[in-house]
Amino acid sequence: xxxxxxxxxxxxxxDQIRNKNSEEVEDTSKFRYAIYCRRSSDDPKRQAHSLPDxxxxxxxxxxERNLIIPPNSIFTESQSAKEPDIRPVxxxxxxxxxxxxxxxxxSWHPDRLSRNMKEAGEIIDLLDSNIIKxxxxxxxxxxxxxxxKMTLGIIFVLAKSYSDNLSSSVLRGMKSRIEAGELxxxxxxxGYFKDKxxxxxxxxxxxxxxxxxWKMRFEGKxxxxxADFLNxxxxxxATSIGGVKHQIYKMDKTSISNMLRDPIYAGILVxxxxxxxxxxxxxxxxxxxxxxxxLELNKEDKFKNILKQRDRASKGGxxxxxxxxxxxxxxxxxxxxHTGISKNRKDSKxxxxxxxCETEGCKAPTKNFRAKxxxxxxxxxxxENRFNSKEAYEQYVIDAKKTSEANFELLDGQQRSLRRxxxxxxxxxxxxxDLLIDENDKKLKKxxxxxxxxxxxxxxxLEKELEQVKEAxxxxxxxxxxxxxxxxxxxxxxxxxxxxxxxxxxxxxxxxIFSNFYIKEKIVSQFELNEPFKSMxxxxxxxxxxxxxxxxxxxxxxxxxNFGLVKDFNQSLSSFIEEHTPVEAPTFAVKL
Numbered sequence: 001x002x003x004x005x006x007x008x009x010x011x012x013x014x015d016q017i018r019n020k021n022s023e024e025v026e027d028t029s030k031f032r033y034a035i036y037c038r039r040s041s042d043d044p045k046r047q048a049h050s051l052p053d054x055x056x057x058x059x060x061x062x063x064e065r066n067l068i069i070p071p072n073s074i075f076t077e078s079q080s081a082k083e084p085d086i087r088p089v090x091x092x093x094x095x096x097x098x099x100x101x102x103x104x105x106x107s108w109h110p111d112r113l114s115r116n117m118k119e120a121g122e123i124i125d126l127l128d129s130n131i132i133k134x135x136x137x138x139x140x141x142x143x144x145x146x147x148x149k150m151t152l153g154i155i156f157v158l159a160k161s162y163s164d165n166l167s168s169s170v171l172r173g174m175k176s177r178i179e180a181g182e183l184x185x186x187x188x189x190x191g192y193f194k195d196k197x198x199x200x201x202x203x204x205x206x207x208x209x210x211x212x213x214w215k216m217r218f219e220g221k222x223x224x225x226x227a228d229f230l231n232x233x234x235x236x237x238a239t240s241i242g243g244v245k246h247q248i249y250k251m252d253k254t255s256i257s258n259m260l261r262d263p264i265y266a267g268i269l270v271x272x273x274x275x276x277x278x279x280x281x282x283x284x285x286x287x288x289x290x291x292x293x294x295l296e297l298n299k300e301d302k303f304k305n306i307l308k309q310r311d312r313a314s315k316g317g318x319x320x321x322x323x324x325x326x327x328x329x330x331x332x333x334x335x336x337x338h339t340g341i342s343k344n345r346k347d348s349k350x351x352x353x354x355x356x357c358e359t360e361g362c363k364a365p366t367k368n369f370r371a372k373x374x375x376x377x378x379x380x381x382x383x384e385n386r387f388n389s390k391e392a393y394e395q396y397v398i399d400a401k402k403t404s405e406a407n408f409e410l411l412d413g414q415q416r417s418l419r420r421x422x423x424x425x426x427x428x429x430x431x432x433x434d435l436l437i438d439e440n441d442k443k444l445k446k447x448x449x450x451x452x453x454x455x456x457x458x459x460x461x462l463e464k465e466l467e468q469v470k471e472a473x474x475x476x477x478x479x480x481x482x483x484x485x486x487x488x489x490x491x492x493x494x495x496x497x498x499x500x501x502x503x504x505x506x507x508x509x510x511x512x513i514f515s516n517f518y519i520k521e522k523i524v525s526q527f528e529l530n531e532p533f534k535s536m537x538x539x540x541x542x543x544x545x546x547x548x549x550x551x552x553x554x555x556x557x558x559x560x561x562n563f564g565l566v567k568d569f570n571q572s573l574s575s576f577i578e579e580h581t582p583v584e585a586p587t588f589a590v591k592l
Contacts, residue, residue: 028144031103031134033067035059035074036093038081038112051076054108057138062106067136073102081111084118084504094122097132104134110142110155120156121508124149141410147402187271189264190235191288193243199283200264203243209235210259211288217260217297227251266294323353323371323507324517330357331520332364339371353503355519369519377517377524378510382494393483411473418466425459
């Protein structure tokens with residue numbers, strides 16, 4: 001090559017090559033997408049047709065956006081996303097992405113992917129590490145940028161909030177019904193039927209057969225003999241309110257065993273983790289046997305175990321040692337420390353969260369390290385280093401405005417579409433009303449009335465959707481905090497993390513700030529911050545470049561929504577924390 005190349009020419013050539021490579025990385029037209037559709041098992045009636053609808057809409061969007069969907073790339077399941085690690089299909093999808101089979105996911109909405117913080121954090125981590133290269137949604141705009149991740153974090157929190165509020169409402173309603181002695185759901189009490197108040201009433205001959213079954217047990221008959229007796233006498237279970245309808249119910253050893261262990265036949269309603277209810281104090285319930293007789297058959301120690309089994313559905317029964325798993329290293333051997341939970345010898349209800357170096361041959365003088373010491377270090381560090389510089393806020397505003405504008409375009413389009421559909425629906429309803437008024441034929445009038453009911457239901461659904469979109473637009477406008485509120489949030493960040501004792505919650509946020517810790521002789525000897533927190537310290541204490549503030553936007557947005565700072569600027573953080581201080585679970589305590 002005879003032509004002389006200057007350093008300036010070489011710099012231009014290198015920039016061209018880098019820009020070309022960058023463009024190739026960003027070329028989404030070559031990405032392979034998997035379709036993920038989920039309907040919640042919490043309310044199957046409401047979502048009976050959601051899977052086919054979601055698949056159809058996802059395919060339509062894939063066609064419109066020219067997305068590559070390889071054969072056999074549709075993942076569907078009927079499972080709630082409220083709790084983590086209970087969706088095998090979702091887990092297999094993530095594994096397939098990690099193996100390089102797919103580059104992105106196409107779904108109806110982010111809440112199809114997660115309604116819990118653990119899996120939400122996992123998705124964002126996979127986006128941060130570019131393992132998931134892109135996300136596409138039918139009813140949500142996601143941008144492949146720090147702003148997009150910020151908005152995605154907000155949506156995940158809103159989805160979790162919806163699940164939590166739904167659960168609280170259901171549990172609250174169930175508790176009030178149980179306390180009132182009402183029996184709901186599929187809880188079968190043999191020999192009784194439910195009246196219009198959901199109270200249990202003796203079911204004639206079937207009540208007498210169950211009464212005889214209990215007497216046989218006291219006489220020493222086996223469970224199989226009792227089941228045979230009831231089957232031979234054609235025992236029937238009530239299947240309607242008032243006991244109008246019945247069906248033959250085939251008994252076996254299991255059903256007899258469950259019946260003989262249920263204290264409701266002695267007048268005590270025990271349901272899940274709710275407090276036991278004495279039905280005789282609520283209404284004139286007619287028990288089959290006395291409490292003494294029941295305890296005679298079910299010895300006290302055995303009955304305590306039965307109650308524990310019945311309460312296993314209550315929350316807080318298990319804790320996983322997931323706090324900073326894989327992020328805490330032994331300073332001596334540089335290997336990740338094992339995480340675990342040990343029980344206190346004096347009080348089995350108290351458990352300790354610990355880290356331990358289990359590397360063979362490691363010469364570290366101290367192997368164990370309490371998680372409490374790690375959290376104390378985090379709290380102290382956040383007390384001394386506040387990520388609330390003016391520069392950080394200015395970057396936040398730029399990205400937040402960009403995301404807000406993009407979301408408004410999407411929401412405004414949905415709003416216009418819904419208003420058009422509502423207008424068309426009202427026209428259709430007016431036409432049916434005119435036909436109903438003019439028609440004299442009774443059979444046709446009946447048909448028109450049925451059609452009118454159907455169309456009115458559709459209208460109400462559309463109007464509800466419009467109100468939801470309007471609320472989303474309102475929240476979107478308020479999502480950009482003013483500088484004083486921004487300072488207040490990050491000024492109180494240590495207190496916020498201290499107040500929430502949920503391990504999964506703390507793990508999610510600490511991982512956003514810290515990338516790893518090294519432990520030596522029961523102290524944190526070394527640590528590393530994630531970007532942009534490295535660059536946000538003012539003055540810098542760890543160093544690093546000025547990268548886009550992905551994590552601070554995500555953390556800020558989630559904390560803001562989680563503590564009510566977006567929707568109610570007038571509510572002070574301190575009063576909120578005082579009012580909502582978490583209560584420790586009654587079944588155990590974890591000492592970090």
